[in-house]
Amino acid sequence: METSKTPAAGPNVVAGEERVWRAGRLDPMPIRPLPEAPPSIHLLGPTVFLVALGVGMGESYMWPRLVLVFGPDIRWLFLVGVTLQAVVMLEMARYAMATGESIFTGAARVFKPIMWFFFGVAILVYIWPGHLSAGAAAFEEITGIPWVVSACVGLVLVGILFSLARVVYNLLENVLAILIGLLVVGTAVIASMVGSWSDLTSTISGMFSIGYFPSEMMTSAWFPVVVGSIAFAGPSGMQQMWYTLHLRDSGAGMGAHIPKIRGLRHSGEEEEMPNRGFMFDTDNPDEMRKWKGWRRWVTFDALLLFWGITMLVTVSFTVLAQSAARANPDVRTLIEGDDRGAALDAMSAAFAQAGGPVLGTVFFGFIALIGMNATLGLFDSFSRGQADMTYNFVKGAKRFKMSHLYAGFLWGLIVFGIITLVSGIAEGPEAVLDILAFLSAFAMGAYCVVLLLVNNKMLPKPIRPKWYTNLIIGFGAVFYLGMLFFSLIQFGVVI
Secondary structure (H helix, E strand, O other): OOOOOOOOOOOOEEEOOEEEEOOOOOOOEEEOOOOOOOOOOOOOOOHHHHHHHHOOHHHHHHHHHHHHHHOHHHHHHHHHHHHHHHHHHHHHHHHHHHHOOOHHHHHHHHOHHHHHHHHHHHHHHHOOOHHHHHHHHHHHHHHOOOHHHHHHHHHHHHHHHHHHOOEHHHHHHHHHHHHHHHHHHHHHHHHHHHOOHHHHHHHHHHOOOOOOOOHHHOOOOOHHHHHHHHHOOOOOOOHHHHHHHHHHHHOOHHHHHOOOOEOHHHHHHOOOOOOOOOEOOOOOHHHHHHHHHHHHHHHHHHHHHHHHHHHHHHHHHHHHHHHHHHHOOOHHHHHHOOOOOHHHHHHHHHHHHHHOHHHHHHHHHHHHHHHHHHHHHHHHHHHHHHHHHHHHHOOOHHHOOHHHHHHHHHHHHHHHHHHHHHHOOOOOHHHHHHHHHHHHHHHHHHHHHHHHHHHHHOOOHHHOOOHHHHHHHHHHHHHHHHHHHHHHHHHOOOO
16 A cells, blocks of 8 residues: 555644545545435445345346255355355445445556456456347247347347436436335245245255255356356346446445436436545544444445345245256256256246246246346446546547446447347347356456445555455355356366
8 A cells, every 4th residue: 555654543644735545556535424324224325236236147047956956955155145245345435435446446556457457357248238139138038039039139228228328326226116016025925826935944954054065067068057156146247346336326435525327318417537536534533433334334234234135035946946856857957958048947837837828938038037137237337337437547538428437338238249249149038148247257357356345445444444344355256256267177167
């Protein structure tokens, strides 16, 4: 940390008449008052984005597929993954709420090439329309419309929706809250109709079957799938990093001092973006009181809204998977024979067995809804993150408004997605999803390392993480990267 002029006892130095906090080689952060925290207990907030991304294809497709093959005892790995991500979420929020900066800017304060690494990873991993493709495949089961056609139409509709929004964040929070509510309630009701009490008890007990790891999973065919599924236990890849931008646009903590991104149609209303974030006075007891209030607010999000809702939905889908195994005893053989869609077909059959063909169709409606949820969140997040890094660190980029850069990345993503789908580069929607999942594990291990550096080097001592939090984040880095490189060395497989 470049703080040679900073007193060891406090975060503030004097630069002319303005008090600032110096962190790294970027511009120092002016000291500003921290807003009062809202009540800890709340319904909506930036966590809705992580829930939308977390309650996705991992919970509805990848983990049910593993349960169908290996049984519900495999769910202890899901518990490890989603709990680790809840801690990561809190640590991402620490930097964003304290400074109003994204974690990408925090990484640049440590060493700019780290930030550019994530800029490149985002392009490599998230330009592929995997979630929307899987949702479109489910929509094809309902309507008969080819999944490529509906996926391309969906891409264009997403672009139009975001371009017309006055404030992108406000629109997306409201839309996702409605869609997630439908998904959570709907899957819980259907699971109660289709499943049994024994399905529920085995699902819950499987969360605590620590160490269960069948020998069949230690193969080149299944180990990479397991690694990708753990990465997809909750929001995968860089989604946690993008969460820092949603926190900023929601006005959480020092994000209240940063203007919001607007849709292309309303870009002229956007205020000028500052070159850096802000810091509050950590020597002031009243400011620290407000900081503790913000930490309680985001902890409620992490434990109840994020962890709780994600766990509830995956419990519902695991119950459905076990019911599907009874309805179709051959499903395991089909999946092991590389029939990628067998898991979804089997669960649809279980729905139909409980309530007729209409209910089977409803299941595919849930999958299509999940695909749209994830696509809305991912496309916004990718465009938001790339625009943030471009605006702040590409020479000449400030000639444009942040909203213009956001729209450029958004529509570039849409055009590439359409070209990918129409050209047939991917084998099918599930193949795209498997690739995205495994590559996500690498990004997640890397961002755990970045979190340790940023929060322990770029923040004032009074608001740095505790040792046990650092230990958990360090475990996350070893966990994700270790599994990734073990797969490469042991099996020669990374996808």
